[in-house]
Amino acid sequence: MRTTHRPAVPALLAATLLTVAACSGDDDDASGESSTDENGLTPVTISTQPIVDSAPLYLGVDQGFYEEEGIDLTIENASGGAAVIPSVVSGEHQFGRGNLLSTMIARDQGLDLECIANANSAQGVPDFSAILTAPDSGIESPADLEGHTVSINNLNNIGEAIIRTAIERDGGDPSLVDFVELGFAEVPQAIESGQIEAGWAVEPFVTEALDLGQVAISWPFYEFHEDLDVSCVFTSGQVLEEDPELVAAFQRATDRALEFADENPDEVRRITGTYTEIDESVLERMVLPRFTPEMSREAAEFLAEKALEYGMLTNEPDLDALLP
Structure with a gap:
């Protein structure tokens, strides 16, 4: 009989993140009411992996959507998805992008995170x-x-x-x-x-x-699930509480960027080539995710149901609190 290797890393990660969360209130740079720069824009950072899933964020900067909302967005490349959640919990970055189940797991472990926008979704057959x-x-x-x-x-x-x-x-x-x-x-x-x-x-x-x-x-x-939302843009409860206007502005710009990305796949391929090293011939042929501002409650419920069944979650997630 085959068995799945299940190292003790998740428990260790949970303890580490809870420690980070306890210390996050002392960081004033990425929480609290934001200040503006000399151009009247609010400096904001988001942590994400340099993959095609992140293309709408780059397009949002490229097309001026964030600037129009008064945001000077810096996109920080994370070495891996596991680094994104701690950077948001600690206050190092105001926002992060990560897969939806990771966000559910983080909340299950006591971390105060909320999705404020979709990031990418299943495309079809073939898929990405x-x-x-x-x-x-x-x-x-x-x-x-x-x-x-x-x-x-x-x-x-x-x-x-x-x-x-x-x-x-x-x-x-x-x-x-x-x-x-x-x-x-x-x-x-x-x-x-x-x-x-x-x-x-x-x-x-x-x-x-x-x-x-x-x-x-x-x-x-x-x-x-044909409407599965694979990842979301999230922030901490602290940022939501202390700067709701910034969160609302970031959400509006991100939703515009998602719509633009879905309507302009050539632009997605172009911008992805600026922050990755994907071979041009592969970039031209690979399947792109679907980008949409709407998140499927039904698909999220099914994901939570299966994660509970497989022991990845210990409690049924509060999707009203998690989803936009």
């Missing part, structure tokens, strides 16, 4: 994430993953939730899958070398894997 395998692996659908080693970028998070659901829906038993952690960028070569038998990846690594002759057996974001 896929479960990949070699063409001769014998794995043709999610149920065939039983007895195999499958990589996800983080255990006990959104990737594991959607893949477990895909396996169950296909008639398989996810407890018989050996889930291991592996960064998205490493997936194509790990499949090629036989290190793993299947792996979950997002763009641009899905396109890179397909270029190597690998195959996608599932588009798990879209198949989990």
Whole structure:
């Protein structure tokens, strides 16, 4: 019988973040009523990963949407998603962008975070994430993953939730899958070398894997729920309480940026090329997320339900408090 490797990192992370939260009230730079610069703009920072999901934020700066709301936005690149939440909780940054389940988990651990805008959503078939395998692996659908080693970028998070659901829906038993952690960028070569038998990846690594002759057996974001919102822009309860006007202005600008991004995919590809090192030929062909200001309550409820079922959450999340 296969077992999922479950290190004690989540508990350690929770304790660390709670400590950061306790100290965050002493930081006046990213909380409290904001001051303006010499141009009359309010300096604001957001922490996010330099991936295509962040394109609307860059377009919002590029198109002047944030400036029109009186905001001078600086986008700080995080080394990984795990670094974003602590930077917001501590007050280092006013805003962050991260996957929706990570935000639910943070609140479950006692951290005061709220989504104030959508960030990106499932696109369709094909989607911007896929479960990949070699063409001769014998794995043709999610149920065939039983007895195999499958990589996800983080255990006990959104990737594991959607893949477990895909396996169950296909008639398989996810407890018989050996889930291991592996960064998205490493997936194509790990499949090629036989290190793993299947792996979950997002763009641009899905396109890179397909270029190597690998195959996608599932588009798990879209198949989990066609309106799944994958990530959101969030802030701390402290910023919401002390500067609601700034939060409202940031939300308006972000919503405009999301609409612009969805209506202008060529601009998404152009701006993504300015802050990533994605090969131009891949950038032109890869599947983009869907960008929309609206968040699906139904999809969020289903994500919370499955996360509870799989032990990723201990309590049912208060979606009224979490979602915009």
